[in-house]
Amino acid sequence: TKTDALEPRRVAALPLAIISSDQQDEYFADGLTEEIINTLSSIPGLKVIARTSVMKYKEASKSVGEIGRELKVGTILEGSVRKAGGRLRITIQLIDVGSESPIWSQKYDRELEDVFKIQTDIAERVAEALKVQLLTENRTLIQQKAPEDIGAYVLYLRGRYHWSRRNKEDLEKAIAYFGEAIEKDPNYALAHAGMADCYTLMGRHLYLPAKEAFSKARDFANRALELNNDLAEAHTSLAAVLLIYDWEWDEAEDQFKRAIQLNPNYATAHYWHSVLLQTTGRLQESVTAAEKAQVLDPLSPVIGMGVVQAYFFSGQYDKAVEECYRYLDMNPSFVVARDFLVHLHVQNGLFEEAAEEAKRLLDVSERKSEAMAHLAYVYAASGKTEEAKKLFEASVADAEFGYSNPTIFIIVCSILGDLDNAYRWAEKARESGRIALHSLRFSPDLQRFRTDPRYNLLLAKAHLQ
Structure with missing residues (x-):
């Protein structure tokens, strides 16, 4: 109103x-x-x-x-x-x-x-x-x-400017500026938090090996908190490492709660908290946290897709579809929204629409093998098994090396009944720090995957048993 x-x-x-x-x-x-x-x-x-x-x-x-x-x-x-x-x-x-x-x-x-x-x-x-x-x-x-040195503040602002652009080249520039800020003022907590945020993104996007990136992120976040324990940004940086890489769920939750207590308007903390809540199985709470993030950052596509994901895992498909279209209105070539629509149409039994959406995804996505796997997924889910297998083999041939998002491959193998390969992909994802545990636990596409005895072993390795 x-x-x-x-x-x-x-x-x-x-x-x-x-x-x-x-x-x-x-x-x-x-x-x-x-x-x-x-x-x-x-x-x-x-x-x-x-x-x-x-x-x-x-x-x-x-x-x-x-x-x-x-x-x-x-x-x-x-x-x-x-x-x-x-x-x-x-x-x-x-x-x-x-x-x-x-x-x-x-x-x-x-x-x-x-x-x-x-x-x-x-x-x-x-x-x-x-x-x-x-x-x-x-x-x-x-x-x-x-900071004690105003020059360090100016360098920090330069670092944040490049960090917010989030590509590899800008993240490297941001690391250089935050590093200079720390040289000028070694006790400048915000510059250490900035470094932690850079390395977290470097690890998530595989610009650096996950182990190297996340251990650096952890060290910088801890140092920032030693210098100033009241920084919401640093608590969130540390929580992200504990969540994405260390799988220390209780510790991550404590850090998110502290960040939100210090700054209730910090959308990033609410967003990551919702991912934690999904992973640990509190789906309705995760919807609430994702919606809070969206109220504070209504035009952020990352946070918008966090809301879509929370709706998807909790079975609220109509709401998820509506959100996807809202963000596609802002940016018609937004790959993640198209990706979600393929899955949502399949869940709603709209296989023709799902295939159309997968073809659009193939047009706009730079990651062709992943987009092709989405079309194979639609064919597999709609019973066109032979077509699915052919397409999937072609997409896997492209994707074997340096692939950054294995979830769709796990899904297709699982629907086709090839659970050995589904678990092989899951293990590779776990080793590279790219496993989407919330998807494995709650994606409606992975029901067959979860019936295999190896599923409980995987959860145990991730401290979720």
């Missing part, structure tokens, strides 16, 4: 515009936007939209009213930043979405070193305007995040 949409304490901090002849300063504006979002997120009583969703409005020509309605927020913070040498000029205003009129505005013309005082001041003014309390501990959290 309209009143829900315009809840004043639901806030979006839009990307700060950069007013500078030097476009090199873009990282600074983006990084400062993220820091302001993180600062506001720690204020109890505010619901703050996450970075991924607001960054979609960078240089957008939409009105505050349009953006407010799309993000379902009642209040928007917007402004600009100009960085010249050691000086910083920030203009900021808080706007009521309903009337599109400013509630509060301020200009800051300060030294670069004062950037943390500016962040605290903005947080205080926003809290005051929206009649919520900025607690003493929130002020302390902001001050604790500040």
Whole structure:
């Protein structure tokens, strides 16, 4: 309803515009936007939209009213930043979405070193305007995040700018910038947390061997927490390693709960927590956690697919289909949404639609062998066994080496009744750190897989028995 949409304490901090002849300063504006979002997120009583969703409005020509309605927020913070040498000029205003009129505005013309005082001041003014309390501990959290060397902060912002792009080349640049920040200020906890996040992604995308990537991620996350135990980001980084690689489910849960307690608006923590809840079999709780993440980051495709996955494993197929189409409206060549639709159509008995979707997946996906295996899956599930086998053999010939997502191969083998090969793929996935335990436990495609005695052995190895 309209009143829900315009809840004043639901806030979006839009990307700060950069007013500078030097476009090199873009990282600074983006990084400062993220820091302001993180600062506001720690204020109890505010619901703050996450970075991924607001960054979609960078240089957008939409009105505050349009953006407010799309993000379902009642209040928007917007402004600009100009960085010249050691000086910083920030203009900021808080706007009521309903009337599109400013509630509060301020200009800051300060030294670069004062950037943390500016962040605290903005947080205080926003809290005051929206009649919520900025607690003493929130002020302390902001001050604790500040490094001793302002140069380290600038390097950290550069690192986060590249990290958010998430490809191999940018992750390597991010590691270099976070490394320089740590050299300048070895006690800068956020830079260690940034390193942990980089190595976690390097491991997940197989840019580095899983063992090497995740052990580095663990070391950096632990170091960040030794330096500042009140960093939600670092607790989440450590929890991700415990979840994805170490399979220490109880420890991971403790870390997620601590992160969410420190920053209830941290969408990434809610998202990963939902994956943990799926893996450990608490499917309805996982839906709640995934939906919480989506409320905080409504335009993030990763989080959107987390919601789809939670619905899929808990048998809520219609809701999952609806979400897939919503994200495909935003990006028609979004591979993961197409992938899920193939499985959802099969579960709903719509084999023709599933085959069409698999063919579209083959068009848009860079990973042709995986896409081809999806078509084989549709044929296998609809009883076209011979066609399925032929296609599957062709896809396996392509996929044998360096393959990054073995789940579809496990599924096809399982449906075709070739459980020896299904378990061979599962073992390879386990060794490479790419096993999707939640899929193996709860995917409706893997019922036959779960009837084999080897299934319980696999769960025991993953500390799930």
